Amino acid sequence: MSAPLTTTSTHARLAFDEILSDDGTRLRVWTNDPDGSIDGPTVVLCNGLGTNAWAWPALLDPDCGLRVVSWNHRGTGGSDRPADRSRVRIEELVEDALSVMDHFGVDRAVLMGWSMGVNTMFELALSHPERVSGLFAVAGVPGDTFATMLGPFHVPHAVARAATVSFARIMKYSGWALTPFTSRLPVGRRTIAALEQTGFMFPVADRDLAAAAVREFLSTPVGWYFHLVLSASEHARVSLSRITVPACFVAGTYDVMAGARDMHTAAERLDDATYVELLGSHFIQMERPDEVHALLLEFVERVG
Secondary structure (H helix, E strand, C coil), rough: CCCCCCECCCCEEEEEEEEECCCCCCEEEEEECCCCCCCCCCEEEECCCCCHHHHHHHHCCCCCCCCEEEECCCCCCCCCCCCCCCCCHHHHHHHHHHHHHHEEEECEEEEEECCCCHHHHHHHHHHHHHEEEEEEEECCCCCHHHHHHHHHCCCCHHHHHHHHHHHHHHHHHHHHHHHHCCCCCCCCHHHHHHCCCCCCCCCCCCHHHHHHHHHHHHHHCCHHHHHHHHHHHHCCCCHHHHCCCCCEEEEEEECCCCCCCHHHHHHHHCCCEEEEECCCCEEEEEHCCHHHHHHHHHCCCEEE
């Protein structure tokens, strides 16, 4: 493996490294604790599909009180595409998460997920319960995510799934025409301000960080991103009766990507779970970072 690379911004210092997953795919991994100075427990972040560290303002604060370890998904953010391009299902992302934990010497930890990362962490808890002490879910459900989309519009699950999967399929096969445009979009504070007016994203706490998150996200070719999306759409809801660790669900009231109602239902089906709903969108951790982080710290302390 190559030597770790540390990058410093006005907001955080991150250390990046490269590892190999079980099938030999090279992954770019990162931590917010490059010099081991953070005095706090480790949390494993299963991030939103194709997203990056910049989407988590509170975790980038050197005084956040948590050591975070994570990775960039296959074919995004400096990670390689697998030799077998079909190996991008949630099951392969679970393998990647375990490889990250092994690399950073994490035997057991609280898993934190956002969006499709919630699918990943619940699947990991199901297949490797000995590695998981708690599940902190942000704007995501434990499987069958596409059926819960368009929640604020009260679209029936079957219709929501058919519509969103069809859209993803169209985007996958038209991506070759869109990527030259999306990869060159000038993204800055004004872009984020415009996004905040759409209702898809609410006003964020740090527009500079949000712009960095969007810029890196758009560096992934559109066709490949929606290839990942379609693979993730096949992930069925996990058997919650087999989940035995504590869980916390943090939902955005107006989230069109993972319905708050379905997150609430999932929490009710678990023996030891809490549910918190905040006024916001799918990007609730960017919009209300302090509140989400306070809930995370409280959960980690409760889990012990």
